[in-house]
Amino acid sequence: xxxxxxxxxxxxxxxxxxxxxxxxxKPSTMIEESLPFTxxxxxxxxxxxxxxxxxxxxxxxxxxxxxxxxxxxxxxxTEDGVVxxxxxxxxxxxxxxxxxIQTNQFRALALEESVEFPDWLRGRTLAHISRLGxxxxxxxxxxxxxxxxxxxxxxxxxxxxxxxxxxxxxxxxHV
Numbered sequence: 001x002x003x004x005x006x007x008x009x010x011x012x013x014x015x016x017x018x019x020x021x022x023x024x025x026k027p028s029t030m031i032e033e034s035l036p037f038t039x040x041x042x043x044x045x046x047x048x049x050x051x052x053x054x055x056x057x058x059x060x061x062x063x064x065x066x067x068x069x070x071x072x073x074x075x076x077x078t079e080d081g082v083v084x085x086x087x088x089x090x091x092x093x094x095x096x097x098x099x100x101i102q103t104n105q106f107r108a109l110a111l112e113e114s115v116e117f118p119d120w121l122r123g124r125t126l127a128h129i130s131r132l133g134x135x136x137x138x139x140x141x142x143x144x145x146x147x148x149x150x151x152x153x154x155x156x157x158x159x160x161x162x163x164x165x166x167x168x169x170x171x172x173x174h175v
Contacts, residue, residue: 035142036090036091036139037143038087039150041083041084041086042083047086048073048078051095052071054097054098055133057135058134059133061136076102076110079102081105082101083100083101084099085097085150087134096139096140097132097133097144098133098147101151101154102130103127109128110128110130129151132147
């Protein structure tokens with residue numbers, strides 16, 4: 001998909017089920033720390049282009065042949081039942097990481113094209129995370145952790161089975 005076609009297709013997509021709250025420790029035992037970045041849902045074409053930039057860069061380090069096909073947004077990025085997370089620096093807004101989450105709310109998971117799920121997973125609401133990309137550097141591990149925290153906040157850790165996707169090692173509000 002080229003960038004021109006993306007702008008017409010770029011409308012915020014929502015996952016319709018409410019997320020179940022994750023049980024957190026009591027406030028008196030929690031330590032609050034400010035992170036140097038935010039994690040949020042991609043809202044527009046500019047956000048999606050930042051996510052694609054990180055995705056391409058991460059895949060170029062590990063899978064250069066695949067990276068060539070990831071220079072532009074993919075059709076799946078704007079489908080119903082799909083959200084893209086973006087981690088950005090608070091200092092200058094540079095993208096630090098991204099991940100795409102697809103649910104089987106509107107269609108089968110892309111993963112189901114290559115894997116047959118066991119009977120106990122059939123008919124359940126499932127999610128698949130893919131196109132994980134993180135900038136290279138010291139903060140990458142924390143960015144990756146917070147992207148997965150965002151995944152759980154969006155989907156609800158207790159309500160949905162979550163599957164990891166293939167990819168490089170690399171709502172609407174901040175996570």
